[in-house]
Every structure is written in C-alpha cells, then in structure tokens.
Amino acid sequence: MTTTTSTLVLTGTGKIGGRVLRGLGAAGAPARSGSRSGHPPFDWDDEDTWTPALEGINSVYIAYYPDLAVPGAAEVVENFTETAVAAGAQRLVLLSGRGEPEAERSEQVVQKSGVEWTILRSSWFSQNFSESFMADSLRTGTLTLPVGDVLEPFVDADDLADIAVAALTEDGHAGELYEVTGPRLMSFADAVAAISEATGRDFRYFTTTSADYASLLAAAGxxxxxxxxxxxxxxxxxxxxxxxxxxxxxRALGRAPKDFTDYARAAAAAGVWKEG
Structure with missing residues (x-):
C-alpha cells in the first residue's frame, strides 16, 4: 500500500538528498528541499529555521551536515527530531554511516522518537569519486589518499535514494535498519582501475600518510x-x-545493488573525468 505524505528532504542539494527529491517527484509525492537555499530555508546551525521548514510536513529524510561522525551531531539530531515530531512528522528516515559509533548514537535518537523510523546505514558512496573533491584530482590523472589495500563495498547513491524514497512513501519499512552495501568488495586502487577501464585513460592511485594528506588538504584551502x-x-x-x-x-528493494563498474561506465559516458 502506498501512502501520500508531504516530505522534508534535508540536505536536499546533496548527493543523496538531491536524488531523493527527484525520486519523490517522479513518484508524485509532494516534497520540500531542506537546505539554506530552500523555501523556506533550513540550516542545521540555526534552529530558528527548523519549525518553518517543518510546517505541513508528515515525513522527513534526515541527513546531517557535515557528517554524523562529528562531535555533537547526536545532540543536534535529537533536538531536531523532537522538533519534527512536535510539528507533526510521523515518519523519519535517517541516513547513517557504517562503522561510526557517533552515527549510531543518532540512530538511537531516531529509534526512540515515538514515530515510524527507518535507518539507512550506508557504505562509502561510489559517487564520491565523481561528485566530490576526488573528481578534481582524478581529472589530473591521479588520486592520492591515506588508504591502502582496505576493501570497501562501495554503494551506488541511486540505490540509497531508491531505498529512502520507498521508506518515505510506502508501508513495510518502519522499524527497519538497512545496512547498505554494493555487491562486491573493492580497494580504492580497484575503483581507480575500474574508472581507467571505463574512460580509456590511465589513472594512477597513490597512498600517503594521514599527516601528509592533511597537509595536502590544508594547501588546497x-x-x-x-x-x-x-x-x-x-x-x-x-x-x-x-x-x-x-x-x-x-531486503529494501527486492533487487540486487548496482555494481561499481556500471556506475563508472555511466559517469565516464557523462564526461565526468575528462581532462580540464
């Protein structure tokens, strides 16, 4: 059974939030972007913006900026959750992160909210290679990170958004914690190799220390x-x-997750990693 709700999508201009907004629009579900440029605007750092943004809202997609791993995030999410429930929200969908103790504190806040909830505990996004600072580095032909041979099940942002849309608009997802991964384990070097194959360019991956990486980021501003x-x-x-x-x-969608190779081919076809 499908229900009609009016949804507030926090970080509606972000990688996942933007996709959730488009997915809700395609499903004919009324939705509002929760962002500083939204109407009305929403700002995680300004609680005075929360209640106006929640007016007339029945469900909320919660994605905290900059990340649930930062100190104090759980307290902010708790304050927002209480505000949302008091304003009439009856369904909450939280984007969380795998392996992050701080993020799990926010999960517990939402689980204790007294309304329907769904948790999306996500792996590293495939789209981080094309829709973040890493894309600029790759366009130069190299990517340097402080990560060696660790394996990660990169998950496609479209899969996450599809789950969020389903949880926001359909019955059957309340009380579910979906730990979301892609279909296989890959190292960052494997991912760069897949991008090389998709583009026909010879991208190189290098590892560095955390200290040197921090220095590189500081130099970049x-x-x-x-x-x-x-x-x-x-x-x-x-x-x-x-x-x-x-x-x-x-479990959430009844289909297999999208593979990184398919993502890389689509992004390459869109010209994401072309030399500037």
Missing amino acids: LAPDAIGLLTYLFEDVLDGRNAYLTDGVE
Missing part, C-alpha cells in the same frame, strides 16, 4: 574542521571494519 573529518574517516572508519557485504538493498 580546506578548513581545519573539514580536514579533521576527512582524516578521521580515512584513518579510522576505513580500517577494514566494513569489509563485508550485506543484503540491505535486496
């Missing part, structure tokens, strides 16, 4: 907080703890 978050994710979370597959996509 990234803020200290952003550098700290990235080095934490690469050094701590990408330590092998997530090197296993799960059936989250199959």
